[in-house]
Amino acid sequence: MITPLKANTFISFILLLVLLLLSGEAFSQRRRGRTVPPGTERADTFNIEGVQRGDTLQNDTVQLQPAKKKQPLDAPVIYEATDSIVFTQGGVANLYGDGKVNYQKIELAAAVITMNMDSSTVYAYGVEDTLGKVTGKPVFKDGDTPYETNTIRYNFKSKKGLISNVVSQQGEGYVTGNNAKKGMNDELYMKSGRYTTCDNHDHPHFYMQMTYAKVRPKKNVVTGPAYLVIEDVPLPLAVPFFFFPFSSSYSSGFIMPSYMDDSARGFGLTDGGYYFAISDKMDLKLRGDIFTKGSWALNAETNYNVRYKFSGLFQASYQITKTGDKGLEDYAVAKDFKVVWSHRQDPKANPNTSFSASVNFSSSSYERTNIGNMYNSQAMTQNTKTSSVSYSRNFPDQKLSIAATGNIAQNMKDSSIAVTLPDLTITLSTIFPFKRKQAAGDEKWYEKISVRYSGRLSNSITTKDNLLFKSNLIKDWKNGMKHEIPISATFTLFKYFNLTPSVNYTERWYTRKVMKDWDPNAGTSGTGAEVNTDTIYGFHRVYDYSASLGLNTKIYGMYKPLFMKKKEIQIRHVITPSVSISASPDFGSSGFGYYDTYLKPNADGTQDTVTYSPYAGQMFGVPGQGRSGNISFQISNNLEMKYKDKNDSIRKVSLIDELGASISYNTAAQVRPWSNLTVNLRLKLSKSYTFSMSSVFATYAYDFDKNGNVITSNRTEWSYGRFGRFQGYGNSFSYTLNNDTWKKWKAFFTGEKKDGEDAKNSQSDADSEDDETDDTGTDSAPTKRKKEKAAVDDDGYQVFKMPWSINLSTGFNITEDTSKPINRNSMRYPYKFSLNALNINGNVKISNKWAVSFNSGYDFNAKKIVQTSFNITRDLHCFSMSASLSPFGTWKYYSFVIRANASILQDLKYDKKSQTQTNIKWY
DSSP states (O other), rough: OOOHHHHHHHHHHHHHHHHHHHHHHHHHHHTTTTOOOOOOTTSSSSTSSSSSSSOOOGEEEEEEEEOOOOOOOOOOOOEEEEEEEEEETTEEEEEEHHHHHHTTTEEEEEEEEEETTTEEEEEOEEEOOOSOOOOOOEEHHHHHHHHOOOOEEETTTTEEEEHHHHHHHHTTTTEEEEEEEOTTOOEEEEEEEEEEOOOOOOOSEEEEEEEEEEEEEEEEEEEEEEEEEEEEETEEEEOOOEEOOOSSOOEEEEEEEEEEETTTTTEEEEEEEEEEEOOSSBOEEEEEETTTOOEEEEEEEEEEEEEETEEEEEEEEEEEEEOOOOOOOOOOEEEEEEEEEEEEEEETOOOOOOEEEEEEETTHHHHHHHHTTTHHHHTTTTOOEEEEEEEEEGGGGTTEEEEEEEEEEETTEEEEEEEEEEEEEEEEEOOOOOOOOOOSOOOOOGGEEEOOOEEEEEEEEEEEEEGGOOHHHHHHHEEEEEEEEEEEEEEETTEEEEEEEEEEEEEEEEEEEEEEETTTOSSSSOOOOOEEEEEEEEEEEEEEEEEEEEEEEOEEEOOOOOOGTSEEEEEEEEEEEEEEEEEETTTTSTTOOOOEEEEETHHHHOOEEEEEETTTTTOOOOOOOEEEEEEEEEEEEEEEEEEETTOEEEEEEEEEEEEEEEEEEEEHHHHHHBEEEEEEEEEOOSSSSSSEEEEEEEEEEEEOOOOOOEEEEEEESSGTOOOOOEEOOOEEEEEEEEHHHHHHHHHHHOOOOOHHHHHHHHHHHHHHHHHOOOOOOTTTTTOOOOOOOOOBTSOBBBOOOEEEEEEEEEEEEEEEEETTOOOOTTTTTOEEEEOOOOEEEEEEEEEEEEEEEEEEETTTTTTHHHHHEEEEEETTTTTTEEEEEEEEOOEEEEEEEHHHHHHHGGGOEEEEEEOOSSSSSOO
């Protein structure tokens, strides 16, 4: 029991202890720099600087240093978590469940984040589930550079940190390291790091093992000694250091050459040079080849692109090829060049103006001597090249349009070239000159009269390519201008007939005419020949005109087949007959001056009068001789069928798309007034294929002259009771076979629609597309690989798919075989059938990673296999393998290449090719 005295003593002791504790807390608060409540400060407490007031130490020579104030952060720290946030003593915050911390441009996300408020540091890591899999690994992002790590410790103030198992995507590759230090300028310092372009960066198929490395994000990687590792096997391929530049934009740099061994040119380096990143709108690539026997080549290529205006490519090449040994007979020097220009104007740039170019011009031997075509069968077998440049301008208010083109056609086989420069066309659209601007009442007949105009100026030449620039513009080039003015109108007669009268006027302007005569001493054997005696230069006007009157109508017929009356089937027959009459004077009369004559002496002393035109061979020809009065007959038929299928849907099928015939009769002709009969047939066999045929049947029969030679007589085939003589037919076609061909054929013959399996596959394809992720960031960022879901059938088994396609193309000709004797009873020559070369090309995708393609054929005339090539490709994830083989044809070769897919590692490859043979005889 406590006595009152003892109790008072005990209470006094407790109060003294509380006061001492309060005094210590005030002192502690002063030392910590915290704010002390007003009125609690005493004379014996420490001030903010830590010096006691009134103390003798205040005047001592040794004074206490002021406590350092903590520097605040430059911006607030924003943090959140999906599970919970726990604050502990000492200013520590623990974020659980998808924690996120943002500070300025710094972002950190992880399963668990520990943040110290006082030291401004964070520590983040993932969590391990019951299966031992770590989830929620930290993803740290400073600006635009993300890092995937196992753990990270980072200081917001110093911007430095320690990172374990860092993964950083740089350009087309990934930089990984077990332990790395992050500097304040976002650089990484690591030891025993890896660089790989394989997107499976946790266990890459290949990588460069780096001893020491410094990574500057989006700039470069600089390392010490490094060696190559493939499938975890270190290879004896090492470098003392390497430097990988990274850039989100184009940058200039060297282009590494490739080694080449050629039997005629020797050893060489090809496609080496320098790339100039001039600007975002234009670049320049300079490349060259050089060989030990003196051959060399230069190539300049530039791409340009001005957004919303135009884009294109321009390439110029020059090469000197030396084959054989100098001083021997087989020594030859070839100088070749090539110009390629592709230009496209954006349609939105100017709706009324367009300019385009597609130029592929080279000397005839360029493709044969270019070292890059030695393993390209298609380039080596190319016989023709075409180039064109076009410009057009429309004037809508004036209904006028101008178009100018320049065309070049090259025959690489015989070095011939045809150039048309320029080819200018001026067109005035249809106008009605007599139509009233403010019409009142019915339309007058003269208001239906329409007028059009078209003018063409052309300048062309056909020569050898080595003589093109030596030609004379006046003497060697053909030039002229042509004007055409058609005037027509359309009237309706008796509601069902269309009457169309028209008048056509054509005028030609030429710059020369050539006079001719007979020279008895000319010719190869001195028996005489026609020669040019004089060329008269100047302005020469040649015109003609004609008038025509056309009448046409349409006849419709609907009927049901007798044997299908119970079924809902209807057939519609449309017949379109037309008759036209045209007339023109004799422009061969002397009054027009378009024709002239000379005398040709015969061996018996007589002379023949030969008529010729001084304007023959000109650009737009010359009007014909003789008066013309043609009556043309034409008829066209169309047959269609409509029926209801089993789903009560109306289907329309074209039985005969067109079956027509035409023939004409010249009332002014003295002999053989009938023309040949022309028959046209067009059948729509499917939605993708239409069969077209056009054949000519001769009207006049064969006969024998007094010498027993076969000639065309003046008597028609009809007079003998025979139909017109078949002149022959030719056609070419192609067809593609693939996985869906059999289904399409079945659906075509049975009329069935596609089943639900196709829809299921389509949905599977759509799901696959949804799984595809595409990095649309910088140009140098790699594209994510597509992940496909395996399609399954109704039983749950994986659907076996092997996409394949085979394209077949050929042609045939049916002609009279005049080399054999004629049948005297039928007066017919036998017909011969000839096939064009059969070309076969196709591809097979054995699996998602294997693909095979081939190109072959058979030449029926030469009776041999054409140039054949096989190509096999294999996707090795971050590498690709390709093999080419040409066992048949003029050029036989093989090629095997394994290379890295990343463009930055384009020189990391193994290339094995057969020795090229460039000294073979091509033609």
